[in-house]
Amino acid sequence: MSDDSQAMTEWLTAVSLELGLEGQVDSDKSVDAVLDLTSEVAHGVSRPAAPVTAFLIGVAAGRADDPQVAAADYAQKIAALAAGWGADTERGVASNDQSQRG
Helix, strand or coil: CCHHHHHHHHHHHHHHHHCCCCCCCCHHHHHHHHHHHHHHHHHHCCCCHHHHHHHHHHHHHHCCCCHHHHHHHHHHHHHHHHHCCCCCHHHCCCCCCHHHCC
16 A cells, blocks of 8 residues: 555544544545546546535535435536536537536
8 A cells, every 4th residue: 555545544534533424434435436526627627626526515415315325426427517517519518508407
């Protein structure tokens, strides 16, 4: 395990304990999902939007009946939104035109 990976594992364990989330989050799966999502947002939208987006997904998921399922679903939806952000007419509907979404 690299020093960065070890440091992240220790940090996430400490944060989970501090927030009373121990045993409620699959850290490996969650870390991968958050890193993938924030990468997509940072590259497709803007770098500063990435952590704020992750925060918003966490807030929304925390309000759901099953936060783990909701977080995964929201992350997938928002990653797709970020991937198409600023798309031109080839996509048919610009990603930021919410009135055209189904």
